[in-house]
Each structure stands twice: as structure tokens, then as C-alpha cells.
Amino acid sequence: MLIVKDVIKKFKDKTVLKGVSFEIKGQEIVAILGRSGGGKTTLLRCINGLETNEQGTIQIGSDFMTKEENGKMIYANKQQKRAFRKQMGLVFQNYNLFPHLSVLENIIEAPVYAFGVSKDVAIQKARKLLEILDLADKENEYPFQLSGGQKQRVAIARACALDPKILCLDEPTSALDPELTGTIAQTIRVLSEMEQCAVVLVTHDIPFVERIAERVIFLVEGEIAVDCSKDEFFQSTDKRIRSFISTMNIS
Amino acid sequence: MFDYLTTILPTFLGGLKTTIFYFIMTLIFAIPIGIVSALIKAKRIPVFTQLIGLYIMIMRGTPLLLQILFVYIGLPYIGVSFEREVAAIIALSLNYGAYFAEIFRAGIVDIDKGQHEAADVLGLTPFRTFRRIILPQMVKKVLPPTANEVINLVKDTALLYVLGITELLTLAKVTSNADVSLLPYFIAGVLYFIFISLLAKLFQKAEKHFSYYE
Numbered sequence: 400m401l402i403v404k405d406v407i408k409k410f411k412d413k414t415v416l417k418g419v420s421f422e423i424k425g426q427e428i429v430a431i432l433g434r435s436g437g438g439k440t441t442l443l444r445c446i447n448g449l450e451t452n453e454q455g456t457i458q459i460g461s462d463f464m465t466k467e468e469n470g471k472m473i474y475a476n477k478q479q480k481r482a483f484r485k486q487m488g489l490v491f492q493n494y495n496l497f498p499h500l501s502v503l504e505n506i507i508e509a510p511v512y513a514f515g516v517s518k519d520v521a522i523q524k525a526r527k528l529l530e531i532l533d534l535a536d537k538e539n540e541y542p543f544q545l546s547g548g549q550k551q552r553v554a555i556a557r558a559c560a561l562d563p564k565i566l567c568l569d570e571p572t573s574a575l576d577p578e579l580t581g582t583i584a585q586t587i588r589v590l591s592e593m594e595q596c597a598v599v600l601v602t603h604d605i606p607f608v609e610r611i612a613e614r615v616i617f618l619v620e621g622e623i624a625v626d627c628s629k630d631e632f633f634q635s636t637d638k639r640i641r642s643f644i645s646t647m648n649i650s
Numbered sequence: 651m652f653d654y655l656t657t658i659l660p661t662f663l664g665g666l667k668t669t670i671f672y673f674i675m676t677l678i679f680a681i682p683i684g685i686v687s688a689l690i691k692a693k694r695i696p697v698f699t700q701l702i703g704l705y706i707m708i709m710r711g712t713p714l715l716l717q718i719l720f721v722y723i724g725l726p727y728i729g730v731s732f733e734r735e736v737a738a739i740i741a742l743s744l745n746y747g748a749y750f751a752e753i754f755r756a757g758i759v760d761i762d763k764g765q766h767e768a769a770d771v772l773g774l775t776p777f778r779t780f781r782r783i784i785l786p787q788m789v790k791k792v793l794p795p796t797a798n799e800v801i802n803l804v805k806d807t808a809l810l811y812v813l814g815i816t817e818l819l820t821l822a823k824v825t826s827n828a829d830v831s832l833l834p835y836f837i838a839g840v841l842y843f844i845f846i847s848l849l850a851k852l853f854q855k856a857e858k859h860f861s862y863y864e
């Protein structure tokens with residue numbers, strides 16, 4: 400489904416992604432792990448078109464952000480970008496909810512005003528999502544009235560409102576109380592099943608990955624060091640993995 | 651005394667009308683000047699940004715009184731001359747446009763980059779993003795400082811006396827001299843106060859309208 404191939408991203412003369420390739424299929428839950436500065440957030444931002452990669456392909460089916468054909472880079476135009484983005488949902492680390500819009504307005508803004516879904520249909524879908532996310536009584540509240548965990552779930556609902564094929568979450572546990580980590584893992588799993596979407600999470604929260612992920616992509620200095628199942632990852636004897644796990648568990 | 655009041659009040663209301671006329675005309679031009687300048691500066695459009703920067707520096711760095719005189723008396727030396735009414739509006743608009751520009755620019759820049767990014771990944775068009783996401787948040791932020799400037803403008807119209815425009819304060823001075831009384835100044839003060847109180851009330855209402863979120 401999502402194909403990422405030979406993606407290279409530079410900031411000035413520093414190469415942050417050095418030819419990253421992977422594929423995401425079906426409804427798998429994939430954790431992109433790595434130390435800070437390892438390029439994982441940049442990778443997520445490239446996939447969502449917030450950064451432009453200098454080389455490589457990022458595509459879902461016939462829709463793409465960037466494409467390399469016969470050694471030539473093709474960048475999506477506005478319409479192609481929108482078509483691609485419709486299939487992706489992104490939950491930002493700090494959520495970026497629109498503070499002046501109610502919970503419901505936050506969720507239906509894109510379907511109604513960017514993709515021409517009728518308001519009734521969009522509201523119906525939004526209410527269904529709010530139900531799953533345990534926010535059914537919050538639709539008329541404003542973001543400042545919500546707790547951190549609730550804001551995050553609104554952001555998840557907003558990202559899911561367009562029926563994405565892939566739901567991306569940037570550091571979903573970084574701003575949460577530890578006891579909420581289990582809840583959000585459960586929620587993400589339920590949502591992935593109901594919405595039939597794959598989930599890509601960028602994180603360095605090892606216990607969270609153990610709880611939720613099916614597959615781990617381990618990024619070291621802009622390259623994929625390991626791409627394997629969760630169990631393989633945690634049982635691995637690879638030095639880099641062992642040292643990463645132990646330092647992360649201490650902090 | 652009551653008789654005196656009733657005889658001069660109509661004249662003073664005329665003076666207030668003149669003040670309000672220049673006040674409104676200035677806002678009509680200064681606000682768009684401020685918005686356009688702010689957008690150019692916020693988007694860092696080369697050359698234009700530097701020009702706007704220079705314009706703002708000059709407007710803030712010299713007395714408004716001097717600017718009014720410059721437009722009316724100075725510009726004719728290079729062959730550009732205006733009627734005094736037009737010169738007054740030009741000078742006030744350019745001056746206030748510069749102050750508005752800085753206020754609005756701060757309002758735009760102050761909005762988190764994440765708001766743009768969220769709108770972007772959701773597929774909203776740039777126009778929809780500005781109108782629905784950025785603008786309402788910006789208006790909320792700039793309302794209090796804008797209110798300050800707008801109230802200053804009411805009082806700054808008094809500087810138009812240098813062009814011989816009989817706005818409220820000039821009228822008070824003339825009447826005071828003729829009638830050998832301080833009462834005209836007092837009346838002018840009360841009229842300014844009432845008008846500015848109404849403006850303040852209006853801004854308060856606007857701020858309240860936006861206070862439903864944080």
C-alpha cells in the first residue's frame with residue numbers, strides 16, 4: 400500500500416535520511432523507533448508532505464507525493480498532493496487542534512470544506528469516531544476545556560475523519576501520563592480494526608512499542624538498521640538494538 | 651450658562667463631526683495599508699519587505715505633526731500638492747498604517763506554525779486556511795493593541811489644526827479665545843470622552859465575542 404523507496408532528505412549539507420525504503424501493508428501497526436536526531440520525525444513529515452525529500456518515491460497506489468522515474472524526480476502538484484493526503488491521517492505530537500473551533504468543527508472541517516463531503520455525513524462519521532474514542536459528550540467543547548489525553552483523541556478523530564488508509568502518530572505518548580499509555584494503545588488498536596487502516600507511530604517509548612506494535616523499523620542515523628517483527632526486535636542480540644533498548648528503558 | 655451651552659453646542663457637534671470624519675477616513679485607508687504591509691513582512695517577500703521596513707521606521711521615527719506638514723507643505727516642492735483635507739487623510743493613514751502593520755504582523759507571526767501544518771495535512775486550501783483558521787485567531791490576538799491605536803487616532807486628529815482644519819479641539823480654542831471662557835475646552839473634553847468611551851465599549855464587545863476560547 401504505502402511505498403517508501405530510496406528517500407533522501409537533506410537539511411542544508413546535513414543528510415538526515417540516507418535512502419530509506421519500506422512498505423506498509425494492510426492494517427499492520429508499525430513503530431518507527433530511533434534516537435532523537437535519528438531522522439524518524441523527518442521521515443514521518445516527508446511521508447505527510449510537510450518536508451520535501453530530494454530523492455525517492457513516496458506513494459500509495461497511483462497517488463504519490465514524490466516519485467522517481469528513470470532517475471528523474473516528479474513532485475505531486477496541488478491536486479495530486481490532496482489526493483495523497485486524503486489517504487493519510489496525521490496526529491501531531493502537540494496535536495495542533497484549532498483552538499477556536501469546537502471538537503465537532505475540528506473534525507468535520509476537512510471532510511466538509513476540503514473534500515466536499517456533505518455536512519450530515521461528516522457529522523455522522525465524527526460522532527461515530529467520538530463514540531469509539533470515549534468523547535461522545537464533548538462534541539461542543541473547545542480544545543482548552545479538554546485534558547491532554549482528550550485533546551489527543553480529538554486529534555486522532557480529526558485524522559480519521561477522512562477514512563485514511565494510514566494513520567500516523569508522532570510521539571503519541573510523549574505528553575501523556577504513563578497510566579494513559581495503555582489506554583491509548585488499546586484505543587489505537589480498536590480504531591485500526593474498525594477503520595481498517597494501518598498505523599505508523601514514531602516513538603522512543605519502548606514499553607509502548609512492546610504493547611502495541613506488530614513490526615518495528617529501527618532508524619539509526621538516517622538509515623533503516625532493522626526492519627522486523629516486534630518479537631524479533633525485542634529478542635534480537637544486535638548490539639545497537641540492545642544498547643538502544645537499555646538506554647531508553649533507563650530514561 | 652445653560653443658554654450659552656445651547657448656543658455653542660451645535661457648533662461643537664459640527665466640530666465632533668469633522669473629527670469623526672477624519673477618524674473614519676483614516677481607518678478606511680490605514681487598516682488595509684496595515685494588513686498588506688503586515689502580510690508582506692510576515693511572508694518576507696524580498697525587496698518589498700525592506701521597503702516596508704523603511705516606511706515603518708520613518709513613520710514611527712518622526713513626529714506625526716511633522717509628517718502632516720511634510721505632506722501638505724513639503725511635497726509641493728517636488729511638484730506633488732494636495733488639498734488640505736486630502737493631505738490630512740494621507741498623512742494620518744500612512745502614519746497609522748505603519749503602526750497597524752506592526753500590530754498585525756505580530757498577530758500573524760504569533761500563530762503557531764502547527765496551525766498551518768495541521769490545515770495543510772488536512773487538505774485545506776491556502777485561502778480556506780487563512781480565512782477559517784488563521785484570520786479568526788489573528789483578530790482575537792490583535793484586538794487589544796488595535797483598540798489602543800484606534801483611540802489614539804481620535805486624539806491625534808487634533809493635530810490637524812496645523813492645516814487649519816477646524817476639528818473639535820481647534821474649535822474649542824477659537825471659541826475660548828472669542829468668548830474669553832474656559833468652558834469650550836471643557837465641552838470639547840467631554841465630547842472626546844463620550845466618543846472614546848463608545849469606541850472602547852465597542853472593542854470590549856468585540857473582545858468578548860472572541861473570548862469563548864483560549
